[in-house]
Amino acid sequence: MSDQEDFNLAGLDNKELVEQIQDDLYDGLNDEVYEGVEILLDRGIDANDVLGDALVGGMKVVGEDFRDGILFVPEVLKCAGAMKKGMSLLRPILANSAIDISLGKFVIGTVKGDIHDIGKNLVGMMLEGAGFEVIDLGINNPVENYLEAMDEHKPVIVGMSALLTTTMPYMGVVIEEMDKRDLLKDFQVMVGGAPLNQEFADAVGAHAYGRDAARSSEMASLYAAGKLADRQKAANS
Numbered sequence: 001m002s003d004q005e006d007f008n009l010a011g012l013d014n015k016e017l018v019e020q021i022q023d024d025l026y027d028g029l030n031d032e033v034y035e036g037v038e039i040l041l042d043r044g045i046d047a048n049d050v051l052g053d054a055l056v057g058g059m060k061v062v063g064e065d066f067r068d069g070i071l072f073v074p075e076v077l078k079c080a081g082a083m084k085k086g087m088s089l090l091r092p093i094l095a096n097s098a099i100d101i102s103l104g105k106f107v108i109g110t111v112k113g114d115i116h117d118i119g120k121n122l123v124g125m126m127l128e129g130a131g132f133e134v135i136d137l138g139i140n141n142p143v144e145n146y147l148e149a150m151d152e153h154k155p156v157i158v159g160m161s162a163l164l165t166t167t168m169p170y171m172g173v174v175i176e177e178m179d180k181r182d183l184l185k186d187f188q189v190m191v192g193g194a195p196l197n198q199e200f201a202d203a204v205g206a207h208a209y210g211r212d213a214a215r216s217s218e219m220a221s222l223y224a225a226g227k228l229a230d231r232q233k234a235a236n237s
Contacts, residue, residue, distance in 0.1 A: 028078025059129030104156035109137030
């Protein structure tokens with residue numbers, strides 16, 4: 001719904017407004033998403049519900065359409081910008097909440113020798129939309145960067161990205177070092193990038209292969225949700 005002239009978001013009821021925010025997020029309309037989130041919060045709607053219903057719900061559609069070839073990278077990046085605009089209102093509220101709804105931390109970075117990051121950034125955006133706290137290490141990461149991030153952040157999953165066939169073997173170097181330190185039992189490793197496939201992921205010892213941004217987010221969410229359920233069950237026993 002891009003025809004927004006004189007459109008009164010405040011005139012919508014809560015259900016309609018959530019649907020409109022999802023549409024505006026899909027269209028990459030930063031200001032409209034921000035305004036819609038602000039209205040819901042002003043009406044007393046819980047920030048967790050705004051996040052889950054409006055923003056994550058909208059990004060789920062974006063992820064599915066990106067996976068199916070309906071949306072492409074420039075459009076998804078616009079959607080990501082709109083999501084971040086809405087999140088700028090929610091983050092301070094969620095940070096002060098006693099309830100931790102995060103799926104956990106996801107460390108992600110492009111491996112040593114590789115400076116390509118568009119794919120990594122897309123995955124990070126999808127993961128954030130799914131409910132992860134994303135620790136982005138950036139590009140050209142040696143094994144030490146991953147090890148330090150694991151020690152500092154204790155992520156649920158460690159993700160490595162590569163676009164070049166010459167740099168993708170370095171993922172094996174990181175995994176081998178993790179194995180030497182007996183870390184593979186503590187951290188799930190996901191690899192992805194244009195030249196990779198499942199066979200390569202299996203060969204280097206990764207736990208998972210992210211074929212694309214949407215699939216990576218789906219796989220990570222399923223795994224992390226299971227871990228979260230286990231933690232909650234243990235806490236209640």
